Amino acid sequence: MARDMSDKDILKMELEQLQKEVKNTREPVSKTAKEICEWVEAQSAEDPLIKGVPEDKNPFREKGGCIIT
Amino acid sequence: MCDQTFLAITFGPCDNCSQNKPLMNIYLKNEPINYCSLCVELMACQGLAKGETIHTLKAESETLKTKLEEERAKLHDVELHQVAEKIEALGQFVMKTRRTLKGHGNKVLCVDWCRDKRRIVSSSQDGKVIVWDAYTTNKEHAVTMPCTWVMACAYAPSGCAVACGGLDNKCSVYPLSLDKNENLAAKKKSVAMHTNYLSSCSFTNSDMQILTSSGDGTCALWDVESGQLLQSFHGHSADVLSLNLAPSETGNTFVSGGCDKKANVWDMRSGQNVQSFETHESDINSVKYYPSGDAFATGSDDATCRLYDLRADREVAIYSKESIIFGASSVDFSLSGRLLFAGYNDYTINVWDVLKGTRVAILFGHENRVSTVRVSPDGTAFCSGSWDNTLRIWA
Numbered sequence: 001m002a003r004d005m006s007d008k009d010i011l012k013m014e015l016e017q018l019q020k021e022v023k024n025t026r027e028p029v030s031k032t033a034k035e036i037c038e039w040v041e042a043q044s045a046e047d048p049l050i051k052g053v054p055e056d057k058n059p060f061r062e063k064g065g066c067i068i069t
Numbered sequence: 070m071c072d073q074t075f076l077a078i079t080f081g082p083c084d085n086c087s088q089n090k091p092l093m094n095i096y097l098k099n100e101p102i103n104y105c106s107l108c109v110e111l112m113a114c115q116g117l118a119k120g121e122t123i124h125t126l127k128a129e130s131e132t133l134k135t136k137l138e139e140e141r142a143k144l145h146d147v148e149l150h151q152v153a154e155k156i157e158a159l160g161q162f163v164m165k166t167r168r169t170l171k172g173h174g175n176k177v178l179c180v181d182w183c184r185d186k187r188r189i190v191s192s193s194q195d196g197k198v199i200v201w202d203a204y205t206t207n208k209e210h211a212v213t214m215p216c217t218w219v220m221a222c223a224y225a226p227s228g229c230a231v232a233c234g235g236l237d238n239k240c241s242v243y244p245l246s247l248d249k250n251e252n253l254a255a256k257k258k259s260v261a262m263h264t265n266y267l268s269s270c271s272f273t274n275s276d277m278q279i280l281t282s283s284g285d286g287t288c289a290l291w292d293v294e295s296g297q298l299l300q301s302f303h304g305h306s307a308d309v310l311s312l313n314l315a316p317s318e319t320g321n322t323f324v325s326g327g328c329d330k331k332a333n334v335w336d337m338r339s340g341q342n343v344q345s346f347e348t349h350e351s352d353i354n355s356v357k358y359y360p361s362g363d364a365f366a367t368g369s370d371d372a373t374c375r376l377y378d379l380r381a382d383r384e385v386a387i388y389s390k391e392s393i394i395f396g397a398s399s400v401d402f403s404l405s406g407r408l409l410f411a412g413y414n415d416y417t418i419n420v421w422d423v424l425k426g427t428r429v430a431i432l433f434g435h436e437n438r439v440s441t442v443r444v445s446p447d448g449t450a451f452c453s454g455s456w457d458n459t460l461r462i463w464a
Contacts (some may be wrong), residue, residue: 002398005125008123008126008319010306011126011127011130012126013304014130014277014306015129015130015133015305016127017304017342018130018133018134018344019133020342021137021344021345022133022136022137023384024344026140026144026165026380026382026383027144027380027381027382028144028145028146028381028386029144029145029146029147029148029149029378029381029383030146030147030314031150031381032147032363032378032380032381032385033147033148033152033153033378033381033385034152035361035363036361036363036364036378036406037149037152037153037156037424038147038399038423039363039406040362040405040423040424041156042405043360043404043405043406043407044405044407046365046404046405047403047404047405047407047408047448048447048448048449048464049164049403049404049408049444049448049449049450049451050159050403050405050408052408053449054085055463056414058284058449059187059204059449060167060168060203060204060449060462060464061167
């Protein structure tokens with residue numbers, strides 16, 4: 001557990017981790033950012049918090065009348 | 070917390086080398102011994118390979134970190150908000166409190182939605198875990214835990230059980246029964262055992278496994294039925310405060326954030342830390358995967374929220390304003406990932422446009438720190454829990 005490890009052990013752990021990470025493959029931000037934007041735009045049409053929900057369909061509208069579940 | 074230690078210097082023969090020198094009074098395996106400072110250094114160096122000292126390890130660590138930053142910077146050819154310039158801006162936001170759930174006797178610490186989109190489980194400092202029907206605000210179940218500060222709670226995917234834990238260092242699973250008179254505490258199952266407080270827990274895709282994170286610096290995967298530890302995840306150098314599983318389509322990984330300012334991405338099967346990000350300036354209180362699984366957001370005590378892209382292996386956006394000086398305690402995305410809801414210690418919830426990096430709304434209403442924010446499974450509303458003892462549903 002981290003609290004029981006000496007500073008030396010923690011540093012060793014971090015060092016091994018960094019050595020592994022330097023070898024990771026990466027993609028350019030221009031490509032990944034574009035993909036994120038495209039994904040969001042495709043999904044935004046269906047996002048209730050963005051397009052809004054008509055009051056009569058919103059289960060959280062102000063209470064009034066009966067709800068039959 | 071202040072720890073004052075007074076070192077009294079004695080002078081005399083060292084227990085190890087027998088030379089007359091100023092002695093350091095130290096304890097080895099509970100036995101007091103007197104070594105001179107040279108012998109203490111030599112002893113501390115045992116276990117290091119030849120030529121290795123704390124200094125060389127640190128220096129090597131720094132060089133690797135710089136190299137990692139250079140590799141990442143090479144691919145940083147554009148900013149997210151620049152790519153997002155062509156996207157239409159969001160309209161005016163009208164979101165208000167639709168329900169206020171009152172009933173907890175003390176600070177609400179954690180909240181989770183059931184997959185049926187209407188039930189919510191919440192846990193509080195007073196030791197109570199309550200299951201609510203968000204549409205009617207009725208309380209369906211209430212359990213009293215044997216400890217206070219129940220910092221973590223989670224709904225099982227089937228909706229038939231809840232898991233919770235906190236200062237008891239354990240994660241316990243309570244099956245929910247339809248019989249209101251049944252004593253839920255009697256059916257409790259202790260699943261996880263850590264050596265420090267439980268900060269967060271989450272069921273994996275089934276009711277059979279639970280992932281936990283703890284103040285002892287580790288995360289762990291447990292089998293619910295047997296209570297057996299299936300995998301443990303070491304890599305944080307301080308308390309782990311939050312974890313989040315990747316959306317099911319994208320595979321077996323999860324992200325964790327902690328007091329060491331790091332956010333780590335782990336492979337659940339191998340227990341390996343595959344990616345690590347350290348750009349926050351203070352404790353990371355909350356981590357949440359982006360709905361597509363290619364990125365995650367964090368909320369931190371340094372008053373910023375940040376977005377990290379997993380494929381580009383770097384931070385791609387910071388959500389902050391000079392006027393926001395209080396830490397962000399909890400973050401969550403809307404269904405499409407266009408909005409980021411973040412609860413802050415200044416009692417507000419800020420809504421950010423993820424792509425453009427701008428704030429689209431501030432929500433007021435809570436009378437104390439917002440400790441947790443969760444969007445419902447179908448994205449129609451989100452729930453916030455606060456130190457003012459209430460939960461609010463916003464839509």
